[in-house]
Every structure is written in structure tokens, then in C-alpha cells.
Amino acid sequence: MIKVGPEDSIPQRIEPLTNKSINWAGDKFFWIFYVWIIFGFRIFLWMIGIEDSAAAWTATNIVHSVVTFFAFHWIKGTPFSYDQGIYDKLTFWEQIDCEIQNTWTRKFLLIIPIVLLLITCNHTKQNTSLMMVNVFFASFVIIGKFPAMHRVRILGINK
Incomplete structure (x- = not known):
């Protein structure tokens, strides 16, 4: 008969491997900074002379969608070599x-x-045409964040 000691009867919690290249995404300061960057870009557009509110917000939405799509959902891996390649097939979002x-x-x-x-x-x-453009660009970023899209590569693109 094998005796089980008290240290063996308590399951040990295994800590997940910490990914140092994305830890900052969960920081509340980053969240404030992220919102500030978006509104800062909108103010920048006003300062360079784009006073039409619809055009400025559309440009903000398009730039945000394109930048975050490539940063969060296209580029894979980490910029550091400490992880020894375990994140090379995952995007930032994943x-x-x-x-x-x-x-x-x-x-x-x-x-x-x-x-x-x-x-x-x-x-x-x-304005229907502007709304369609905005929905088109935002849909790539929004749909890519759904849990059902985790590790999914549509038609093998970015495999």
C-alpha cells in the first residue's frame, strides 16, 4: 500500500508561462494611453485642417482598424528570443x-x-457610403477578436 503524504494530496497549481512581450496589454495605464492615442489622433486631424467631423472620425476609424489589424491579428511571434520560439505561430491577440x-x-x-x-x-x-466604409474596416478588427476565431487562419492566409 502506498502512503500519500499531505503534500501529495494537494494538487499544485501550475503557473502559465509569462509572456513578457504582451504583459503590458493588461495594464490599466495602457488602457488609458490607448484611448488617449485614439482621441489624440482625432485632435491631430483637426489641427491639420480636417474640420469635417464625419471625415475626421472616418479617417480615425480606418487608421485604427488598419494599424490594430496588423499589430494584433497579422504579425506573429515576439520580438524577443527568451521564449525560444513557443509564440512564433501566435499573433499578439492570441x-x-x-x-x-x-x-x-x-x-x-x-x-x-x-x-x-x-x-x-x-x-x-x-451617410450610407461612409457608414459602409467604416463598418467594412472595423469588421476585420472586431470579427478577428471573437473567441471562435482563435487560431483560425481563413483560407490559410497568414499560416
Whole structure:
């Protein structure tokens, strides 16, 4: 008969491998900075002479969608070699919170493009063509963040 000691009867919690290249995404300071950058870009557009609210918010939405699509959903791996290649096949979005879905960080990063789309559509004053452009660009970023899209490569693109 084998005796089980008290240290063997308690299951040990295994800590997930910490990915140092994306830990900052869950920091509240980053969240404030992220929102500030978006509104700062909108103010920059006003300062260079784009005073039409619909055009400025559409440009903000398009730039945000393109930049975050490539940064979060296209580029794979990490810039550091400490991880020895374990993240080389994962995008930034897939690496967030050790691939755990529906965390506060993921929810925040999903809400931002949705709110930006709503603000943009509100300022287009029901201009159908501008709304379609905004929905088209925002849809790539929003759909890519759904849990069902985790590790999915549509038609093998970016495999």
C-alpha cells in the first residue's frame, strides 16, 4: 500500500508561462494611453485642417482598424528570443492572457473598436457610403477578436 503524504494530496497549481512581450496589454495605464492615442489622433486631424467631423472620425476609424489589424491579428511571434520560439505561430491577440478567452483585457480591446465605430457612425449623420466604409474596416478588427476565431487562419492566409 502506498502512503500519500499531505503534500501529495494537494494538487499544485501550475503557473502559465509569462509572456513578457504582451504583459503590458493588461495594464490599466495602457488602457488609458490607448484611448488617449485614439482621441489624440482625432485632435491631430483637426489641427491639420480636417474640420469635417464625419471625415475626421472616418479617417480615425480606418487608421485604427488598419494599424490594430496588423499589430494584433497579422504579425506573429515576439520580438524577443527568451521564449525560444513557443509564440512564433501566435499573433499578439492570441498571446494575450495566455490564450484565455473573455478576460478583461480582451473585452476592453474588443469594446474599443465597437465604440469607435459607433462614434464614427453617429458623426457620419446616416451617410450610407461612409457608414459602409467604416463598418467594412472595423469588421476585420472586431470579427478577428471573437473567441471562435482563435487560431483560425481563413483560407490559410497568414499560416
